[in-house]
Amino acid sequence: MKARIHIFYKDSVFDPQGNTVAASLKRLGFNSVKDVRMGKVVDVFLETKREEEARSEITKMCEKLLVNPVIESYRVESIEP
Structure with a gap:
């Protein structure tokens, strides 16, 4: 399963x-x-086949490592099989 995070x-x-x-x-x-905002796109490949499990894992990854919550926001664009 692949998740794309902005x-x-x-x-x-x-x-x-x-x-x-x-x-x-x-x-x-x-x-x-008028303005430009730069960001990062992260593709994470997971071995799970359950979308809700993947979404939970991605949220934990973002909160623990991928995102600095003081200065950054994120959104999960998609989770694909």
């Missing part, structure tokens, strides 16, 4: 990489760019 800075946290990318896009002529 991890990104909370809106209240300054995103230096996103800020740099936004400025670069504007310099390249993409003047409609």
Whole structure:
């Protein structure tokens, strides 16, 4: 089973990489760019076949290691067989 997790800075946290990318896009002529927020995508492959078990494990992984809850948020995009 595969789970895809999106991890990104909370809106209240300054995103230096996103800020740099936004400025670069504007310099390249993409003047409609208002803001850019950068993040990470993590694919985790699990041996379980039960979605509820996979979701529980992914939540624990995010809370214990993958996400810094002070500055980051996450969402599980999908869990696929």
